[in-house]
Amino acid sequence: MTMKIGDLARETGVSPRLLRYYEEQGLLVPLRTPSGHRRYGEDAPEVVAHIRALLTAGLSTHVIRDVLPCVEGPGPSFHQCTAGTLRTQLAGLDGRIAGLMGAREALAGLLASTGHRQS
Structure with a gap:
């Protein structure tokens, strides 16, 4: 199941503009429909939560991009x-x-x- 950017924004409380920024930074990778619309996988809300937690800890998006592959679970766990x-x-x-x-x-x-x- 996939979700549109508006659905992800509502579920996570993060604006579509900020979600697009996360995408530009290589932190969030959507699928693209043939018409070019973004579709996010069911793990996207958890990934956004991880990004938010890492930003709150003061990490830059560059550092987050490096550590995000090593993060899992709702905790998150490192x-x-x-x-x-x-x-x-x-x-x-x-x-x-x-x-x-x-x-x-x-x-x-x-x-x-x-x-x-x-x-």
Whole structure:
């Protein structure tokens, strides 16, 4: 059984425009009818849920494209093949957080030099 883009949008709560973007990024692959209309397989809602979960975790669409083949189930569940990529992404996030904390401390120091207390 296949579904149209509008049906997939209703079922997942994701706009057709965003579904087309996922397709452009290579994250979601529809079938095409002879007239060129998109048709999505019955696993498409689960794939969209995986994409949304990975985006929420801060992963880029490029990284998601690499790890998506290693994701399954409604959880989602990740195979071991994603561990290295996820570890690298986590380390990058930790580095950005440390950089932001350093910038915050510097800014708080500048604010303190004005005689105002920070909140």
